[in-house]
Amino acid sequence: MMTEQQHNTAVLEVSVEEKGVTPMSPTLLNDTSPTLISFPSDINDFQPKLDFRYDIQVHVDNPQKIIEPLETYITYRVTTKVNRTDYPHKEYVIRRRYNDFVWLRQNTATEYPDRIVPPLPAKHTILGQLDRYSKEFVSCRMVLLERFLSRVVCHPILTEDKHLRIFLTANATEFAMYKKRGAGLLRRMSNSLNTISVSYNSRQVDFEFDPIRSHLQGLSEKLTMLEKVAQRIHKERKELCVESHQLGAAFIEWSSNEQSVSVALSRIGHTINANSSALRQYLISNFICDWAQPLKDYVNYIECVRETLGKRDSLQIQYEQSLMELEKKKADKDKVANDEKPLMSFWSKSETDKEEQMEKMSQVIPKLVSIVETNQERLDACSDVFRQEYGLWKCQKKTDFKNMLTALAESHIQYYQHCATSWDLVFKRMATE
Incomplete structure (x- = not known):
């Protein structure tokens, strides 16, 4: 152990x-x-x-x-x-x-x-x-x-x-040998997804996943704003800490010139210094681990969730593109089939071309149907996995935020309890003298 x-x-x-x-x-x-x-x-x-x-x-x-x-x-x-x-x-x-x-x-x-x-x-x-x-x-x-x-x-x-x-x-x-052996495969497999053009917009209204996108975007913006505000407060606290030490030193120096209230002034000066040290101990020194770092970490975590959702969106775009291609081929076949017979002398040749086109389309359409079905199966499977992943992430987020806010509250409680105890002791001593 x-x-x-x-x-x-x-x-x-x-x-x-x-x-x-x-x-x-x-x-x-x-x-x-x-x-x-x-x-x-x-x-x-x-x-x-x-x-x-x-x-x-x-x-x-x-x-x-x-x-x-x-x-x-x-x-x-x-x-x-x-x-x-x-x-x-x-x-x-x-x-x-x-x-x-x-x-x-x-x-x-x-x-x-x-x-x-x-x-x-x-x-x-x-x-x-x-x-x-x-x-x-x-x-x-x-x-x-x-x-x-x-x-x-x-x-x-x-x-x-x-x-x-x-x-x-x-x-x-x-470990070094294992890493070296797998390096080539990793390079070949990396970036294999997301090959769909980002300029293509989905035709379907996504009532299930659009709210998730909005939530992730809004949460990321709010956490980024909180982190910026917290950084400003952190800077002001560090300045307050320096100025409090200066104020405490001023009270202590003043006590040497006022014999009648020397003890009280000295105690006030030392209490200010002690509270300034508590500010650094409980709030300033804990800022990185209790607030700034968890906020930045969660902004990165949100980006990971959005990246995973983006992969699912790529599959939806791929499915919709294949569906559009299928619909286009079916429409072309219907157009060729419904064309009126020409009244020209080359009727037999045109009819032969029409039959060839119909034959080609009859061969292509079943293949496109199979591609559409495969893409839909992949999309449905990926959507199911993302639902599971998002549910797990929400549970993790709840636990992490609870721990983050609890640590922040505890550090403030410790600081203000220290300050209240220090000043209460000064007042009690001054009242008895």
Whole structure:
């Protein structure tokens, strides 16, 4: 069993190539690593609140900075506890870098094109222009990577994916070989869908899926607006924190010049400073993990849902185009069949051409009927899958939003309780003196 100290190990700077880890009981993976860098030990304090499946759980922590001659990157420890027959061991501890997570998502999206595959954090812009080796960037990415894995293993279909099993269990050497072997196939299969021209508009009014599109668009806009407003409030709080410290220092300095009320002024000054520190501790320091990061993550998640719906829309467009082609051929056949016989001397030749056209159309139309039926079956199947996926996503969204808002409320409660307690203590002391 890993201790709390092991979970909270700092980021390591390693000058050797990453070593593979075979299935084992969790141990401190960095005992033999050469040097520590100056990352705070609380980098693993950012814990997502997620509901796990009973038979598999994942945890991402212990980021390490790897320095190689041609590149520098961060790896993360991925611990998996599993109780399934297709997993030989109960627990796996491996290390993966960000590009490995990208590989997993690409393969999962290719394997299940009609499923909503959760998003990954952006490559370099999670927190604006922050250094990608800074504490804020690494800790935020670590939380998002764990959230991605947790969503995948909780999904009733994606959790059975063979690529996921390899990702969670293979050591570094095995994983590198597996990635190399599947790279060519992934490139050939990528972007195989969505080949329909986006300039084509569906002829049918979609009473079922149009409201979903509108909801996703509106939700994305509202979350983006909330994130912008929250960023402004966050900036103002940081300014308030600085000014509060200045105000507290002014009261303390004033107390040295007013002997009759020196104690009261000093207590007020120190209380202002303490509340300013509480503001930073409960609201400012938690802003990224409790509010900004979850909002951005959900905007990305909405885009994944819209992308999946777009694939279903492509199948509808393909179906409608084939249906239009069938209707056109039938109309052409009726037109040829209903043409009056010409009264010219070349009547026999024209009649022969007409028969040939009718024969060709009689051969083409059944093929088009078969294509239309196939496209309709594919569309119906994809629509059914999307309904299931959207239902799962709505349940996940409800849980995630509840956790997000609860964390936000708790941080405010803690801050205001601290402030109320501090001022109440000052008033009581002043009343008794």
